[in-house]
Amino acid sequence: xSALILALTAGASVGLALGALGGGGGVLAVPALVYLxxxxxxxxxxxxxxxxxxxxxxxxxxxxxxxxxxxxxGTAFAAAGLLPAALAGAAAAHxxxxxxxxxxxxxxxxxxxxxxxPAVPAVPAVPAGSGAGAVRPGAAAGAGAGLGALxxxxxxxGGFLAVPALVTVLGFEVPAxxxxxxxxxxxxxxxxxxxxSGAAVSVDWAVVGPFTASAVLGAWDGRRLAARVSGPxxxxxxxxxxxxxxxxxxxxxxx
Numbered sequence: 670x671s672a673l674i675l676a677l678t679a680g681a682s683v684g685l686a687l688g689a690l691g692g693g694g695g696v697l698a699v700p701a702l703v704y705l706x707x708x709x710x711x712x713x714x715x716x717x718x719x720x721x722x723x724x725x726x727x728x729x730x731x732x733x734x735x736x737x738x739x740x741x742x743g744t745a746f747a748a749a750g751l752l753p754a755a756l757a758g759a760a761a762a763h764x765x766x767x768x769x770x771x772x773x774x775x776x777x778x779x780x781x782x783x784x785x786x787p788a789v790p791a792v793p794a795v796p797a798g799s800g801a802g803a804v805r806p807g808a809a810a811g812a813g814a815g816l817g818a819l820x821x822x823x824x825x826x827g828g829f830l831a832v833p834a835l836v837t838v839l840g841f842e843v844p845a846x847x848x849x850x851x852x853x854x855x856x857x858x859x860x861x862x863x864x865x866s867g868a869a870v871s872v873d874w875a876v877v878g879p880f881t882a883s884a885v886l887g888a889w890d891g892r893r894l895a896a897r898v899s900g901p902x903x904x905x906x907x908x909x910x911x912x913x914x915x916x917x918x919x920x921x922x923x924x
Contacts, residue, residue, distance in 0.1 A: 675705045676876050680883030683720060687854075687884070688728045688891020689903055690832065690847060694721045694854075694884065696777050699824055700914050704921075706876055710769045711762055714824025715865050716872050718758075720881045722858035725828070728888040729851040735892075737848030742839060746831070746849070747856035749810040750817020757821030758861035764822075767922050773823050774918040780829045781911035784904040812838055813853065820857035821864070828854040829911075 679701035687694040695717045702713035732738055761769070812834040819830070828850040835846035894903070 672706055672876055673879055675701075676880040677883040679705060680720070680880040681887040681890075683880075684724050684728075684884035684887020684889075685891040685894065686907060687721070687724050687828065687851070688731070688888035689894045689898075690829065690891075690907060694724055694828070695820075695824055696773075696780065696829055696911060696914065698880075698884075699773060700918060702876075702880075704917075708873070710766050710773075712871065712873075714761060714769070715862075716877045716880075717824040718820075718858045718862045718865070719872065719877060720884055721824075722855060722862060723881050724884040724888050725851045725854040725858065727885045728892060729848070729855055731889060731892045732848030732851055735844075735848070737844045738852055739841065739845055739849045740852070742835075743849040743852040745810065746813040746816075746835075747853045749813030750815075750820065750853065750857050751860040752817070753814050754817035754821040754857045754860040755864045757818045758864040759821075761822050761824070762865070769823065770918055770922040774915040774922065776819065776823060777911045777918070778915035781908040781915065783830070783833050784908035784911070816853065817857050817860065820854075821861040824861075829907075 679698070683694040683698045683701070686697055698717040698720050699710075699713045702708040702716055703710060708716060729738065812831075816831055816834070831850035831853045832843070832846045835841040835849055836843060841849065
């Protein structure tokens, strides 16, 4: 199968995940770039950030139009992660390949387990427009900083962890958590890319360009899918995929 077809197929899957779940694009993009398209882990994380940033911004627009973005809380959440994302992005280029691969596999497995065992919101859900931005700002800042560091280090947007955090820590409904997570993902990805500007020059745009375009289109389909299929069902399907990806990457790293 040609690299172009692989890039288009993988890109559509990444966009579908981001549009439907508010995250998960980077967790699919990095292994696809490494194992299907022959990128090194370092190049894959940089390319993944480019793909996830473009796709999440597109999906954010669609969710914002539907009123599913809590701008005040989301901005605070994202702002807390900007510096950690930039610092971790600068450090990632100096880490061994095996360590990055194992770390990525561990994060993917953890996210899958969280999705298979959804937690009950820790605080009552706050209706849109009722001042959700004032809910537990300290908790939002702490979670945002951790997600920012994860984004910079592993090239993932962090949305697959941001959605559970917004639900359990801040009491968001799932649609609002998905929409707001896209704001966080966009900001973290762009912050991490700012520290990798030199690395972006070496990106294979013949592959990354079609991959990104397909992901952007897939994000619109994902948004429509989310309106038709229940959030828990989508999360369970995605969790199974994550577990398979994690097991494959871990096996590759230790052999």
